[in-house]
Amino acid sequence: MNPLLKTLAPVALAAVATVGAHAADFPVKDKVVSIVVPFAAGGPTDRVARDLAEALRKPLGATVVVENAAGAGGTIGANKVAKAQPDGHTVLLHHIGMSTQPALYRNLPYKTMDDFEFLGMVNDVPMTVIGRSTLPANNFAELRTWMNANKGKVNLANAGLGAASHLCGLMFMEAMQFDMTTVPYKGTGPAMTDLLGGQVDLMCDQTTNTSGQIEAKKVKAFAVTTAKRLSTPALKDLPTLQEVGMKNFEVTIWHGMYAPKGTPAATVKKLNDALKVALKDPEFIKKQEGLGAIVVTDKRLEPAEHKKFVAAEIAKWGPVIKKAGVYAD
Known part of the structure; x- marks a missing residue:
């Protein structure tokens, strides 16, 4: 050797x-x-x-x-x-x-x-599409109608670049073929605070952040991003985005x-x-x-x-x- x-x-x-x-x-x-x-x-x-x-x-x-x-x-x-x-x-x-x-x-x-x-x-x-409590829409069909009537005026909050809410928002706008003004925040907390206060219109965010607000009726909920409906009590009546016409839309x-x-x-x-x-x-x-x-x-x-x-x-x-x-x- x-x-x-x-x-x-x-x-x-x-x-x-x-x-x-x-x-x-x-x-x-x-x-x-x-x-x-x-x-x-x-x-x-x-x-x-x-x-x-x-x-x-x-x-x-x-x-x-x-x-x-x-x-x-x-x-x-x-x-x-x-x-x-x-x-x-x-x-x-x-x-x-x-x-x-x-x-x-x-x-x-x-x-x-x-x-x-x-x-x-x-x-x-899962993610949820939610809006401020003062929105005139109460379901997804009404939300779509309201958005179309307010083109150029609708804004969408997110928790910052690359955040879950930012990514979901990008896909949501693409699937809706509707441009919104995105409003980035430094975290979910301040984004949710402004949504609750009515300063912004919509947000797409995780159930870990939205379930409590939905259950307390502090925000309006319009849809979930999963392939099937959720069984959670606060979310079980929400349609999936696929149900309302967005084919293959699934984000978790x-x-x-x-x-x-x-x-x-x-x-x-x-x-x-x-x-x-x-x-x-x-x-x-x-x-x-x-x-x-x-x-x-x-x-x-x-x-x-x-x-x-x-x-x-x-x-x-x-x-x-x-x-x-x-x-x-």
Whole structure:
């Protein structure tokens, strides 16, 4: 054997053994598992993460905490995980932004499909088309009539560039073939405040943000964006956008879990196994249903299928975003 190779062989074997040991030991005793949320505390993704953290503690046998790393539309938190030590103790919970950021950001600091290990999907969150309580319309047909009578005057609120409400709004305008004045805000909170106050007309946003306002009759609800009607009491009477004539209109704001690229396969399996157990937790399911979210039970729970799904979503949203001409540096 080459003397150099002879010298390096034990080192290489030791490195492999160390990685294997770390994978086998995961989670390390007395070391927390951090779920990084790339948005501010109190938002819909943060709520999902905190519910998930509780459900993961038992199957992982570890303390699970939520760490908020907000900014730049979720890219700061995602990049933090992409660059983290790949030992399973730092994971990411992100929503549909994982599939829209490649088109929205010219200088994305990571490669979505290459820099993460995909751990499995968590939930699907439907969207609702809602309006200010003072709108004269009370159903979708009346809304369409009112919009046509007010061309050039209708405005549509969103929570900022790349937000779920922004993306849904883009698709809604395209499907309606109706131009509206979009009004971006710095978050869902201020957007909803102005909708409640009657300063803006419409918004398309997640049930996690709208269900309570709909139930309290503080806003008017016109439709849901899912393929089938929802069973949630506050939303069960709302038609789907497909029912009112928008073929193939289906938008859900899903959440998935990720680890840094290079996380050992054994650790990825432990995280995936724990996620599958957590998503069957009755308390977690109850909390998600209360938010109008649907816990994932299909093949997207498998890492490979999760990755395939995100790739399809990137292909779906890229043309929509490029057509709208919206970009961030």
